[in-house]
Amino acid sequence: MALSFKVEEMFNVELQRLFTVLNDVSSWVVFDRPRVLGTKNGQITLAFDDRTRAIISFELIDGSVNVRVVHELVPDLDGIKPRELYWREVFAGVHRRLEIV
Structure with missing residues (x-):
């Protein structure tokens, strides 16, 4: 049975800028970059090489802007922690790129 988990992060930037950066996976400063499957109804759907999928939504x-990622089709419990760390790295990179301190 495949598992899913959710991670959330707040950003103090305009929604359009944040959406653009998260939709441009080639600009992410992480090793594993997913493919964008679609952008529909204000959500971004991503596919990873390990056959998992993530849906990014914005509030x-x-x-x-609160970003919510639901990462789906994780094969087992051992796969959740590394993927949570992955999303924390993605979020940290987006914060560095968009938020001027």
Whole structure:
């Protein structure tokens, strides 16, 4: 039975900029880059070489954007932690790229 998990992160940037960066996986500063399967209804669907899939959705909250990633089709519990770390790396790279401190 395949598993799924959810990770969320808040960003203090405009939704359009954040959507553009997360849709441009070639610009991500991580080793494993997924393929974009589609962008529909304000969501981005990604496919990974390991046959897992992720759906990224966005929610505006008080001028910030909450990004929610649901990563699906993970084969077992041991596969969740490395993928959670992966998304933390992706989020950290997006923060560095978009947020001026």
